[in-house]
Amino acid sequence: MSKTVLICGGTGCVSSDSHKVYDRLEEELQKDPSSRIEVKFTGCHGFCEQGPIVIVQPDNVFYCRVTTNDVPELIEAMKKGEVLERLLYRDPVTGELSRSREEIGFYKKQKRLVLENCGEIDPENIEEYESRGGYEALRAVLGKERSEVIEEIKKSGLRGRGGAGFPTGLKWEFTAQAEGDKKYVVCNADEGDPGAFMDRSILEGDPHAVLEGMLICGYAVGADEGYVYVRAEYPLAIKRLKIAIKEAEEKGYLGDDILNSGFNFKVNIKAGAGAFVCGEETALLASIQGERGMPRPRPPFPAEKGLWGKPTNLNNVETYANVPRIIRMGADEYAKIGTEKSKGTKVFALTGKINNTGLVEVPMGITMRDIIYDIGGGILDNKEFKAVQIGGPSGGCLPSELLDLPVDYDSLTEVGAMMGSGGLVVMDETTCMVDLAHFFLNFTQKESCGKCTPCREGTKRMLEILERIASGKGQEEDLETLQRLARVIKSTALCGLGQTAPNPVLTTMKYFLSEYETHIKEKRCPAGVCKELITYRIDPEKCTGCTLCAKHCPSGAISGEKKEPHVIDPDKCTRCGVCITKCNKDAIYLA
Numbered sequence: 036m037s038k039t040v041l042i043c044g045g046t047g048c049v050s051s052d053s054h055k056v057y058d059r060l061e062e063e064l065q066k067d068p069s070s071r072i073e074v075k076f077t078g079c080h081g082f083c084e085q086g087p088i089v090i091v092q093p094d095n096v097f098y099c100r101v102t103t104n105d106v107p108e109l110i111e112a113m114k115k116g117e118v119l120e121r122l123l124y125r126d127p128v129t130g131e132l133s134r135s136r137e138e139i140g141f142y143k144k145q146k147r148l149v150l151e152n153c154g155e156i157d158p159e160n161i162e163e164y165e166s167r168g169g170y171e172a173l174r175a176v177l178g179k180e181r182s183e184v185i186e187e188i189k190k191s192g193l194r195g196r197g198g199a200g201f202p203t204g205l206k207w208e209f210t211a212q213a214e215g216d217k218k219y220v221v222c223n224a225d226e227g228d229p230g231a232f233m234d235r236s237i238l239e240g241d242p243h244a245v246l247e248g249m250l251i252c253g254y255a256v257g258a259d260e261g262y263v264y265v266r267a268e269y270p271l272a273i274k275r276l277k278i279a280i281k282e283a284e285e286k287g288y289l290g291d292d293i294l295n296s297g298f299n300f301k302v303n304i305k306a307g308a309g310a311f312v313c314g315e316e317t318a319l320l321a322s323i324q325g326e327r328g329m330p331r332p333r334p335p336f337p338a339e340k341g342l343w344g345k346p347t348n349l350n351n352v353e354t355y356a357n358v359p360r361i362i363r364m365g366a367d368e369y370a371k372i373g374t375e376k377s378k379g380t381k382v383f384a385l386t387g388k389i390n391n392t393g394l395v396e397v398p399m400g401i402t403m404r405d406i407i408y409d410i411g412g413g414i415l416d417n418k419e420f421k422a423v424q425i426g427g428p429s430g431g432c433l434p435s436e437l438l439d440l441p442v443d444y445d446s447l448t449e450v451g452a453m454m455g456s457g458g459l460v461v462m463d464e465t466t467c468m469v470d471l472a473h474f475f476l477n478f479t480q481k482e483s484c485g486k487c488t489p490c491r492e493g494t495k496r497m498l499e500i501l502e503r504i505a506s507g508k509g510q511e512e513d514l515e516t517l518q519r520l521a522r523v524i525k526s527t528a529l530c531g532l533g534q535t536a537p538n539p540v541l542t543t544m545k546y547f548l549s550e551y552e553t554h555i556k557e558k559r560c561p562a563g564v565c566k567e568l569i570t571y572r573i574d575p576e577k578c579t580g581c582t583l584c585a586k587h588c589p590s591g592a593i594s595g596e597k598k599e600p601h602v603i604d605p606d607k608c609t610r611c612g613v614c615i616t617k618c619n620k621d622a623i624y625l626a
Contacts, residue, residue, distance in 0.1 A: 037071040038113050043088040043154060045079030045239055046232070046271055047393075052103070053087035059103040063110055072113060078240015080154035082141050083393040085124060090154070095135045098122040127390055127412065141391045144409050146372065148380045149356045150396045153240030158275050161282035164243040170288055172362035173250050177296040184255040185211060188358065191366035192378030197223055197314075197351030197456050198429075198531065200377070200444040206348060209338035210256040213346035218258035220249050221342060221349040223319055224265035224272070227311040228427025229478060230386040231458040234352035236394050237382070238265065238272035241356065242279035246302060248355030250288065251362065253300045256348050260301055264319050267306040276304060311428075311482035314456075315530045316349045318484065329484045330530035351456065353382055373399030377443035381454065387423075387461035388415045397442070404438040407461055418463040422546070426455025428475040429535035431542035432468065451542045453535065467564035468547040469554055473501040475539040479532060490533030493524040497540060506567040509555040517544065563625040566610040570626040575600035577622035584614040584623060 042048075042057045060074045080088045085099035089109070096118055101109070105122060112119040123132045124139050133139045147153075156163035164170070176184045189204030210218060222245060226234040238245060249261045265273055280302050283289040291299045305323050312318045313328040320342050322328040341347025357379060361369045370378050377399040383406070386392050390412030397406060403423060407413070414420050422432050425442075431452025433440065440446055444454055462471065480494040497520050500513050521537035528534045544551060553561055560568040573584075573593075578600040585593040585601060592608040595601030603614070603623075615623045 037073065038094070039073045039075055039092040040113075041075050041077050041090040041092060041154065043078075043080045043086055044076040044158075045083070045086075045153075045236055045394075046269075047079065047083035048086035048088060049271065051086045053101075055103050056087050056089065056101055056106065059106040060110070063106055070110070070114060072110070075157050076159075077156060078153040078158050079150075079236040079394055080136075081145075081150065081236075081394040081396075082139070082391065084391050085393075088154075089122075090136065094118075095137075097124060097133065097136045097139065099124050140412060141393070141395075141410055144401065144405055145396050146380050146398045147396050148360055148372070149237065149244075149353055149382055150240070150394070151360075152244065153236060153394075156241070158240050158242055159278045161243060161279065161286060164241070168363055169243055169359075170247055170286075172359040173247050173254075173288065174294060175362055176251050176254055177294060177298060181211060181255050181257065184251065184362075187366045188255070188361065191361045191369045192373075192376075193354070193357055193361060193369070194377065194444060195350055196353035196357070196381065196454075198453070200454060203350060203354055206338060206350070207252060207256055209336070210258075210346050210348040213339050215346040217260075217345045218256055219342045219345055219347040220253045220256065220258045220261040221320065221323070221337075221347055222249055222261065222263040222355055223314065223316065223349055223351040224263055224269070225307045225314045225319060226266060226269075226352075226456060227309070227314050227482070228429075228456055228458045229475075230460050231384045231427055231456055233382045233384050233394065233457045235266075235269050235272050237352050237356050238269070239275055242272075242276045243283065244356045244359055245276075245352055246279055246283055246289070248358035249302065250293070250300055251358050252348055252350070252355065254298055256346075258348065259299045260303070262303050262305050262323055262342070264305045264307055264313070264323060266309060268309055273304060273306060280304070310484070311479070312484045312530070312532050315532055318530065319349070320347065327484075329486045330532075332529060353457070374441065374443045376445055381442070381457060383457045383459045385411055385459050385461070387459075388418065388463040388466070389413070389461040390415055399443045400441045402439050403433065403442060406442065406459065407438070411461065414461070414463050416463075418465065420461070421464050421466055422462045422468065422471075422543075424460040424462070424471070424475070424539065425458070426453045426538075427458040428479045429453060429531065429538060430455045430458070431538045432471065432546065433542065434546040436546075451538065451545060453538070465562055465564070467560055467562035468543040468550045469501065469505055469560070470562075470564045472540045472543045473498070473505060476501060476536065479536040483532065483536075487527075487529035487533060489524045489527040490529065490536065493520050493528075494533070494536050496520055497524075497537065501540070504551065504554050505560075505565040507554070507558040507565075509551075511555055513555065514544065514548075514551060569610055570605055571603050571608055571610060571612075571614060572624055572626045573601050573603055574622045574624060577620050579620055579622075581620070583617045583619070587613050587617045589613065 089098040193203040194200035318328040337347040485491045580598040
């Protein structure tokens with residue numbers, strides 16, 4: 036029986052040398068042409084924590100953390116029809132081995148709709164996309180009235196996956212009804228949130244789905260040209276997107292008179308320079324035009340006056356990737372997934388202090404607990420869950436009492452957070468919430484374009500207060516000032532970046548106010564993170580004078596004779612924490 040080896044070619048696995056595993060497999064298989072084993076590079080399988088990932092079909096055997104040294108033994112096992120157990124996934128809690136992906140907890144509660152092709156097809160081969168229904172949706176809509184296509188998207192309940200969740204069909208309708216002899220379709224692939232890689236993985240693993248979604252949108256709104264605005268830091272995504280565009284043109288899916296329908300559409304790629312503010316739609320459009328990426332007041336909205344002053348529809352990667360699936364399965368079937376007001380699935384980048392990091396796709400309405408504990412495998416090193424940051428710098432920080440909150444647009448908004456593009460950063464008991472708020476606010480403050488005073492000056496003042504609190508110089512009135520500044524910025528900033536920048540501060544103050552108060556009143560950081568509020572000390576009863584801590588101290592702050600208790604000079608100590616990691620007697624502690 037012939038076998039196909041699927042090797043994850045997403046950025047995560049490539050960084051773990053999956054491409055070298057591919058090369059070694061090809062090299063070894065060339066020595067035996069009769070082996071009937073085909074090797075295929077695919078997109079992201081999602082389980083980044085366990086990469087490089089290799090799946091053997093048709094047996095559906097899931098191998099993880101495969102190295103080049105494993106290749107000869109792996110080939111031998113495939114030839115014999117055996118399973119190489121040492122490369123199977125082992126559950127960190129139960130110790131049980133899983134032979135297939137379906138048996139692994141990380142995948143059990145997922146519903147891979149947008150990601151259905153990622154990890155299954157070669158993203159650089161259009162025929163593999165076609166073999167799984169690719170471009171059938173485009174063929175179907177080309178025979179319909181444009182308004183009929185828009186109505187199908189409206190009926191599906193699809194909401195934009197890049198931010199606040201505006202109804203996609205309604206946005207398309209606004210663009211279609213706008214007056215203009217020229218219209219554009221723009222794909223926002225400027226994924227700037229720390230820890231987010233959803234759009235990148237879709238472009239790397241299934242670029243034709245995004246192109247097909249843009250084509251369907253172009254037909255529906257009456258546009259003949261599209262742009263994909265993608266971060267220059269995503270070279271693999273750009274490479275595969277370029278290949279996909281070329282293949283689609285050769286097959287007649289892009290260009291003039293597409294599939295003899297009279298519909299013309301071409302797609303351009305614009306590489307962004309990495310400014311976070313260019314994720315805002317008007318700043319993004321300005322950047323495409325060669326201008327500085329700065330937002331402008333709305334209205335007029337891009338649907339009326341967008342790229343080069345023409346009506347423009349703008350959605351993100353995940354939104355467009357949903358469109359072909361909706362057309363193929365039907366709006367009614369799609370609308371059965373999710374909740375009443377949040378239909379379909381959502382792709383998340385699951386990162387932080389969690390056992391199973393990676394890319395996940397879940398039905399709307401699933402609880403945070405299901406994502407973190409069932410899919411994510413719980414908190415790393417059996418520590419206590421403390422909070423989860425959802426939606427990146429624009430989102431909010433949610434505590435343990437909200438673990439059973441349904442993950443949908445409205446539920447998140449009610450508790451002060453937002454879906455955002457889909458970043459999920461999990462934190463454990465060692466996280467300082469003041470430090471976390473500082474981290475995200477520092478990011479948005481640096482990324483502010485500076486055009487409007489509330490964002491430019493307001494976030495700077497908030498950041499200064501947080502720095503004061505973290506250094507032990509905070510005053511009780513600082514808490515009221517933070518709240519007041521946050522309210523002003525949210526209500527007066529020009530664009531979404533400024534309007535949502537205070538969210539991490541507001542939610543950490545709402546759910547973890549006691550930590551702020553401890554920093555201010557007791558001049559102490561409960562998590563032991565804020566350096567100016569902690570002191571490292573050595574317990575003379577436990578210290579054996581092994582000198583390990585002194586040898587590794589970068590500032591020479593530790594002194595003492597061999598086999599005698601050592602001491603730390605607090606004036607020299609930089610509070611780097613190296614001494615604690617090196618001490619094997621648990622003699623060093625935070626005071």
